[in-house]
Amino acid sequence: MIEEVLDFVDLVLVMSVNPGFGCQQFIPNALRRVERLADMRGNRPFLIEVDGGVTTHNMGELRRVGCDVFVAGSAIFGAKNRKKAITDLRKAARWTG
Secondary structure, eight states: GGGGGGGGEEEEEESSTTOOSOOOOOTTTTHHHHHHHHHHHHHHEEEEEEEESOOOOTHHHHHHHHEEEOOOHHHOOOOOOOHHHHHHHHHHHHHOO
């Protein structure tokens, strides 16, 4: 159903956890949803954002399938060293493996 409105959006948010509270595990099916959305994007200029369970372990794969914007709340605010967590997340987002 979203395909009908893609010409009118600036950003599409893909929830990768069940909404409601933090510190949840990433739902792997979100990768497939991001990839399908990226395929539908074509030349449209909208961004794809993923929120929920984003970590250094899945950011590279999310980037590979088409994610542009990451929400990594618990990965940062739950870390003992937030500066290192942000540095590590930025490195993981650039990974193109």
